[in-house]
Amino acid sequence: MITAMQEHFEWLQENQLYFGIPIEAIDNAEDLLEKEKEQIMFSYHYGKTNGILNNKTSEQFYNQTYKNQTP
Numbered sequence: 913m914i915t916a917m918q919e920h921f922e923w924l925q926e927n928q929l930y931f932g933i934p935i936e937a938i939d940n941a942e943d944l945l946e947k948e949k950e951q952i953m954f955s956y957h958y959g960k961t962n963g964i965l966n967n968k969t970s971e972q973f974y975n976q977t978y979k980n981q982t983p
Contacts, residue, residue, distance in 0.1 A: 917948045
């Protein structure tokens with residue numbers, strides 16, 4: 913199983929020449945893939961440390977932690 917970001921990164925690599933994707937875009941996707949890894953690890957650790965997410969649903973946790981942040 914791969915994450916959506918991993919799938920996108922692979923797609924960028926496979927289609928770089930066909931679509932003329934700049935190498936910077938692939939580098940950026942690789943950086944974002946690492947960031948995604950850190951976020952997944954944080955979420956796992958938070959859930960494990962705080963039991964069942966302090967009675968939050970997974971969607972509530974996602975919305976509080978990620979969805980409302982601006983880039």
